[in-house]
Every structure is written in C-alpha cells, then in structure tokens.
Amino acid sequence: MEKITGIYIPYWMADVEADVNYSGKGVNLRVWRTGNTEYTEHKEFRIDRRGTIDVHNIHEIAMRKIDKALIDSISPYDESKAVDFSMSYLSGFFAEKYDIQKDEIKPGIEDRAKAYASNLLQETIGSYHKVYMENTDMDISIKDWNYTLLPAWILTYIYKGRTYIYAVNGQTGKSFGELPVDGKKLSAASGMIAAAIFAFSIIGGMLLW
Secondary structure, eight states: OOEEEEEEEEEEEEEEEEEEEEEEEEEEEEEEEETTEEEEEEEEEEEEEEEEEEEEEEEEEOOSSSOHHHHHTTOOOOGGGOOOOOGGGGTTSEEOOOOSOHHHHHHHHHHHHHHHHHHHHHHHHOOOSEEEEEEEEEEEEEEEEEEEEEEEEEEEEEETTEEEEEEEETTTOOEEEOOOOOHHHHHHHHHHHHHHHHHHHHHHHHHHO
C-alpha cells in the first residue's frame, strides 16, 4: 500500500421537474386459424400521459482534476442520509472545492432527467405489438440546486513499478479499481485449466464409447 486518502468530493445536485404530454396509440394483434380460414383480431388502445414528474438529487461531479469514470463507478450514494454541513466532518479528510460551474453541467443534468422520465413513462404504457406515438412533448426545468460533498477513500499502491488507483464509496463501501495481474501466473493457471478440461473431455469420450 502506497497511500490511502479520505476525500470529500464536490458535487452539484439538482432537483428537476418534467412536464410531460404524451399521446398515441397501442396496437395488439391476434391471429388464429379455424379450418381453412385465418382470422386476425386488431385492437387499438388510446395512450395519453399528461402530468409532472419530479426527479430528485441528480448529481454530477463538480471537480475537473479527478477521474470521473473511477468515481462514477462507486456510485450511487444514499442522498436521503445527507446532513447539513459542519466543519467537524472534514477532520482527517481532504475537501476539494468545485471548479466546474453549474451552467457547464446543466445540459447533462437535463438529459439524464429526460431519460429517466421517459423510462418511467414507457413503463406505464406497457407492452403492445406496436406503439405509434403522436406527441412526446417534455419540458424540463431545474427547480433547485444544492452544493454537496460526498465522501470517498482513494487508495494507491505500486506493483512492479506501476501505480494502481482504487476508490471506495465512503458511505456504502462500494469499491472499484484495476487490480494488478501477474501475467506469468495467469498464463500458467489458464494452461492448467485448459489441460484439465481437455483431459476430462477425453475421459468423458472414452466412457461414452
């Protein structure tokens, strides 16, 4: 182990409202045959979805100098357990300040809210053989922003001259990172497994015959 660091990562967190107006029709078909006659039953169902969908706590990292993919891999956090800020929480931890403005991540937040709302609507529509949508209007607006610090542990270790980085969610314990692999041992283990499978296949073939 080279180093382990506790860090509070800055996030922008948004509450989003989606006003939706979906309309169209769903079609179900049933085909059956009686004697030499084939019948087709065609049913149409009206689809109307209008209302407001609230999407809470969509968060995005607000710091550039961190591996976003690594940190995203230890999400999610349970935002319902968030508490008001107190300096005492920072004892023993690093706390970075944001360097990404809200306006930069706003389009991405809105796209994620739209995708989430669309998935919810699709679940309410159900399954038909075919769906023909006439309107898929959705108006996205951000109702509220919060600046949030979320805890993580960053571990670094060196193996054969290469540095590996590992991240651990400071709330849930979920971890992610690239483990070092000994290529020679991996090749030897793979060869042994392949040989064992080959041997069992030959024995199995002899027993079958």
